[in-house]
Structures are given as structure tokens and as C-alpha cells.
Amino acid sequence: MWAATLLGMRVLLCPDKFAGTLPAQEVAHAVAAGWREVADGDELLIRPLADGGPGFVAVLADALGGRRVPVPTVDPLGRATTGEILLTDDGTAYLESAQACGLHLLAAAERDPKATTSYGLGLLVTAAVEHGARTVVVGLGGSGTNDAGAGMFAALGATPLDDTGHALPYGGAALAAVAGLDGTPRLRDATLVAATDVDNPLLGLHGASNVYGPQKGATREDVLLLDAALERFAGVLERDLPGCPAGLGALPGGGAAGGLGAAVLALGGRCESGIGLVTRAIGLDAALDAVDLVITGEGSFDHQSLRGKVVAGVAGAARDRGVPCVVVAGRVSTGRREAASAGVTDTYSLVEHFGGEEHGGIEAAMGRPAEGLRALGARLARQWSR
Incomplete structure (x- = not known):
């Protein structure tokens, strides 16, 4: 609990990232700089x-300390890139799938979940295990893959094979021919945890291919092919992988990050709320109990924001404590009544700050987000500070 000044406000700044522009840390510091002016x-x-998506490791590193270790890996098309793992003193390693499987690593013309692979994530998990981690927490989100972790399995030492015994090409489409696994995943008894707030199953109308495949470049024909391919792969995992739970294709969370949730479950791991894990790590509940105002935000505050995303969780917790909660976003399309019912007191938009869509506000919000956030921070202080 802080010691309050006689008249000063106590303000909590807890935004999510602004996807495509700024990480959460830079968002928070830009708003804070404007407020302090x-x-x-x-x-x-x-x-x-x-949550479990981009920025997961950086946020946890700020909260938990530990050692951040760079790891050579590959992107969804097998090109060299660098990820990192966060190693903490309790024997836990934290990593994020988006550093190796992220959609942001692909140009628009490269997005094809039939061909993209999670092999790079397997390299990150391997590095965590080689560094002695007993628990490996994998943040899931923002992926450009739809291979149910087949590439990750290959990197861990369990290569998917066709019925002639040859290794399959990378990508979700190749799993239509999967017939078995060659080898056993090398995890050295480490426990895997999938940090995700997606409860979609691997298969079916609400599964990875149907719900998220189109966002990654899949056509309707691709979706049908991928769903059938992942169904075949799930059957192989249940048959050949010791400890894989029955009914893998229907388990909640299995559809996260193109089926990486199912891969973690197949390896005897579990799914855990990503935002829940982060809020515990940073002590959000204690902070909410001690403030007069909460400022949160994200890149786009829309109808999806109120369905289990970071902003909804923060606003609901603030509402339960009777603390006003302000949302700062790149753009705002949620209605005031809907936002208020979720606990949001007011909203502020970078696009509107820069003159609205008809006057180039979108381009300015994307190109000069820190400048706009600093200005909005000053505006918030004038309106809210005592």
C-alpha cells in the first residue's frame, strides 16, 4: 500500500500493448510522461x-526479475530470428510463442497457415529445458501457424511421419498425411504450461482452423483441409504419445495459437489464464486497492475487448472496487453504454486525437503513437487530477 500525499492522486497505469505500434511498457510510460507535465x-x-501474446516475456521480466536469455530460433517460414527465454530463481522459464510463430513476423503475402511451422517454438522450449527449467510457461497468442505444434514436436525430437516413414514437410496441410511419430519429445521431465485466455478447442466449428485460420490467410477450402489434417494429427498423438489425454481435439484451450494449446496438453501440460498469471505476478489486485484512478488501454477497443481481454479484466476489477477506469486506445469502436456496463468510465482515442479517420487520424495514430499518448496523458491529468 502506498503512502498517499495530502492532495495528490494515486493513479495506476496498466495498459496492454498497442499491437503493431508500441509494447505495453512504452504505452504506459508515454501516458505517464504526459500526466507528469x-x-x-x-x-x-x-x-x-x-495476456499470452506479444509482450508476455517483457512484462513478466519487469515484474519478476530473473535472467533474459537470447535464443537463436526460426520464424514461421524457417528463417533465422532471435527469441528469448526468461529464467527465474524458482526454476521456471517463461517464453512466448509469438517470438517464433508470430503473425507479425510475416508479410501479408507470406501468410499461409498451410505452410507455416511452429518449429521455432520448439527451439525456444528446448533452450528452456537445457537451461534446467523445471516448469516452462509458454505464452500463446498472435501466432501465424496452424500446425497443432507439429513443428514444435519435431524440434523436441518427435518428428511426424507419413505412412512410408518419411518426415512430413512443415505446415498444417502436410498433417493430412501424418501416420506416426518418430522419437520421443525431450523435455527432461519439465512441466509445460500454456498461458492463454482462449478456450477454443482444437477441432470443429469453434476450433483453431475455423475461428483463427482466416486471420492467418486461410481460405474456406484451406480451413476445411486444415481442420481435417489436425483431426488426423490429434488421433496420432492420442495413439502414439504416452500421457496424451483422450479426446484431445475437444479439450478447452487446445485451439489456442493454431493448436499449440493442444500440443501442450498432449505433452501432459495444462492451460492457465495468461492474464491471470500476469496480474498475479505484478500484484494488480493490491495496486487496484490503493488507487484513485485506473488507466488501461490497447490498440483497438472494440467488441472483442469486452470478452475476456486485458481491458475487460482491468475494468471489471476497478468497477468492483468503485474505482473509475479510463481506457486509452488507438481507436475506439465500442459504444459508451456497452463500455460502461463493463466498468469503463470513459474512453480516449488516438485516432480522434489526431483529427479522426477523415483527416488522417489512423495514419497519425499508427505513425506517432507515443506523441499522441503523451498528449492524451496530459489531457487526462487536466480532467482527472485534483
């Missing part, structure tokens, strides 16, 4: 947030 005597507590 107007009300430097107020107390600002900066607690950036993430």
Missing part, C-alpha cells in the same frame, strides 16, 4: 499488462 505531484504506479 500537468500534475507532477501525483503518484503514478506503472504496471504494464499482457
Whole structure:
């Protein structure tokens, strides 16, 4: 609990990333800088947030400390890139699938979930195990893959094979011919945890291919092919992988990150709420109990934001404590009534700050987000500070 000043406000800044522009830490610091220009005597507590997607490791590193280790890996098309693992003193390693499987690593013309692979994630998991981690927490989100972890299995030492005994090509489409696994995943008894707030199963109308495949470049024909291919792969995993749970294709969370949730479950791991894990790590509940105002935000505050995403969780927790909650976003398309019912007191948009869509506001919001957030931080201080 903080010691409050006599008149100053206590403000909690806990935004998510602004996808495609700024990580959560930079969002929070930009708003804070603007606020301090107007009300430097107020107390600002900066607690950036993430679910399992991009920024997961950086946010946890700020909260938990530990050692960040760079790891050579590959992107969804097998090109060299660098990821990292966060190693903490309790024997836990944290990593994020988006550093190797992220959609942001692909140009628009390269997006094809029939061909993209999770092999790079397997290299990150291997590095965590080789560094002695007893628990490996994998943040899932923002992926450009749809191979149910087949590439990851290959990197861990269990290569998917066709019925002639040859290794399959990478990508979800090749799994239509999967007939078995060659080898056993090398995890050295480490436990895997999938950090995700997606509860979709691997297969079916609400599964990875149907719901998320089109976002990654899949056509309707691709979706049908991929769903059938993942069904075949799930059957092979249940048959050949010791400890794989029955009914893998229908388990909640299995559809996260193109089926990487199912891969973790097949390896005897479990799914856990990504935002829940982060909020515990940063002490969000204690911070909410001690403030007069909460500022959160994300790139696009829309109808999806109120269905289990970071902003909805923060706003609901603030509402339960009777604390006003302000959302700062790149753009806002959620109606005031809907936002208010979720606990949001007011919303501020970078696009509107820069003149609206008809006056180039979108381009300015994408090109100068830190400048706009600083200006909005000053505006918030003028409106809210005592």
C-alpha cells in the first residue's frame, strides 16, 4: 500500500500493448510522461499488462526479475530470428510463442497457415529445458501457424511421419498425411504450461482452423483441409504419445495459437489464464486497492475487448472496487453504454486525437503513437487530477 500525499492522486497505469505500434511498457510510460507535465505531484504506479501474446516475456521480466536469455530460433517460414527465454530463481522459464510463430513476423503475402511451422517454438522450449527449467510457461497468442505444434514436436525430437516413414514437410496441410511419430519429445521431465485466455478447442466449428485460420490467410477450402489434417494429427498423438489425454481435439484451450494449446496438453501440460498469471505476478489486485484512478488501454477497443481481454479484466476489477477506469486506445469502436456496463468510465482515442479517420487520424495514430499518448496523458491529468 502506498503512502498517499495530502492532495495528490494515486493513479495506476496498466495498459496492454498497442499491437503493431508500441509494447505495453512504452504505452504506459508515454501516458505517464504526459500526466507528469500537468500534475507532477501525483503518484503514478506503472504496471504494464499482457495476456499470452506479444509482450508476455517483457512484462513478466519487469515484474519478476530473473535472467533474459537470447535464443537463436526460426520464424514461421524457417528463417533465422532471435527469441528469448526468461529464467527465474524458482526454476521456471517463461517464453512466448509469438517470438517464433508470430503473425507479425510475416508479410501479408507470406501468410499461409498451410505452410507455416511452429518449429521455432520448439527451439525456444528446448533452450528452456537445457537451461534446467523445471516448469516452462509458454505464452500463446498472435501466432501465424496452424500446425497443432507439429513443428514444435519435431524440434523436441518427435518428428511426424507419413505412412512410408518419411518426415512430413512443415505446415498444417502436410498433417493430412501424418501416420506416426518418430522419437520421443525431450523435455527432461519439465512441466509445460500454456498461458492463454482462449478456450477454443482444437477441432470443429469453434476450433483453431475455423475461428483463427482466416486471420492467418486461410481460405474456406484451406480451413476445411486444415481442420481435417489436425483431426488426423490429434488421433496420432492420442495413439502414439504416452500421457496424451483422450479426446484431445475437444479439450478447452487446445485451439489456442493454431493448436499449440493442444500440443501442450498432449505433452501432459495444462492451460492457465495468461492474464491471470500476469496480474498475479505484478500484484494488480493490491495496486487496484490503493488507487484513485485506473488507466488501461490497447490498440483497438472494440467488441472483442469486452470478452475476456486485458481491458475487460482491468475494468471489471476497478468497477468492483468503485474505482473509475479510463481506457486509452488507438481507436475506439465500442459504444459508451456497452463500455460502461463493463466498468469503463470513459474512453480516449488516438485516432480522434489526431483529427479522426477523415483527416488522417489512423495514419497519425499508427505513425506517432507515443506523441499522441503523451498528449492524451496530459489531457487526462487536466480532467482527472485534483
